[in-house]
Amino acid sequence: MRWFFLIFTFLVIATIIGLRGRGEKFSKPPFELFPDMDRQYKVKFQKPSHFFENGMGSRRPVEGTVPMGFELPIEKADGPPRTDLDFETGDEYYSTGLFGDLYGQGYPEGLTVDAALLERGKQRYQINCVPCHGESGDGKGIVSKYWGTPPVKGKQSEEDYQKELADFNGIPPSANLLDPRVDAFSEGQIFWTITHGKGLMGPYGGTVNVKDRWAIVAYVKALQAASK
């Protein structure tokens, strides 16, 4: 009998340990006793929806829609109305960086380059550009730790070359923004490069809005001026 109580106590403890305690890691979806109002049948951010054909809840806004909770677009003489949060508004210089097929010089009309814009540009630069181009723009961001020069063909036997190429794990260097080559870029060209990417650089037109891109342009120009 005394063994029985010992075994029983052990069983109780084992059950408690076996069941999930507070804050323990688990990978199955959490248990919800009454999910009715917690999980409603409505379209939610970045969630699937069976209502639409392609199963995606995220839809493109209807033409002319003004997002809720933001300022109304400002009417502009040189293009469609725009807000500070626009990602593209039209084909005028402000949202393309181009005049026709040519990179534009200087900042678009209606954009005041002041301390606030530079401060904003600095912040956005540090978020989006620093990993590759570095704090000072010298191209030595954290990614420079992983730079490597790919093996050159013809220096060794074909077999060795293929083996080295397979082992090669580095990435090519990122551009030095203080280089005379980049220094010679016009504002429009830097803007265009941020928007569409260049060489190995990916496009940032989808994550950085138009005004912030101009702010980054101003900050890059300031970095270049400061390095001289």
Next chain:
Amino acid sequence: MPPDKAKMGNIFPNWTNWLAIKVLICLGAMGTAIIALAWYSWTPKYTRVGYMPQQPIPFDHSLHAGQLGMDCRYCHSFVENSSHSNLPAAELCWNCHSPGKVKSDSPKLELLRQAMDPNYENYTGEPIRWVQVHETPDYAYFNHSAHVNRGVSCVECHGRVDEMPVVYHAKSLSMSFCLDCHREPEKHLRPLDQITNLAWEAEESDRDAFYAKLASSKGVEVSELQSADEKAGMEWGQELIGKHLREGWAVNPPQDCAACHR
């Protein structure tokens, strides 16, 4: 005594007299233990804590946000403008993980190649179906931009994501969790340039820079502010920083129902 009855003896031995009571005691103990456990750790407050789903691509936050020091907003780019903190499109991963760049042929990135590389044999163009870890009930409307732009860091609700190889639900995010902060926001506010610095410590932050900025925005002398704080018996730390930021931004978090349930 009739002879046949003596032969039979007792069908149930003596100890069975107590069996029913013992079984009841054992069941009672077991039941109490389970109720106590459920009470402590299965309350709705804690059902999500510890949720660590497997993601389709094993994205490592401790590598990207921790070791590489990338800003949260590099990927969650609209958190300052939107109520929802977005997951990036596959295009953003492609900025660094396209052919010729970082680990582009890693087997872990199979799904990314399928989504992005039209030259890849298994190209589908299907978006990556990330699993949502933190989820409020649909009747609670949390606005990321309102918090992030007023000094509430990511770390307050999501924990040290920059130290998590696999992201898990770290805080309870229950209603009382929200209310604790809405009642005493000064215990959680920090300067806006430190929002995405998850390792920020109030005591170790730059005191002189904070006072200098505060003084210039208020148009008073630094020494004046410092002596006022010393007189009030406030030491350099979270409460002092929070108090000034709360005053400066006029932070007055709503505590009525309609603030979050609309």
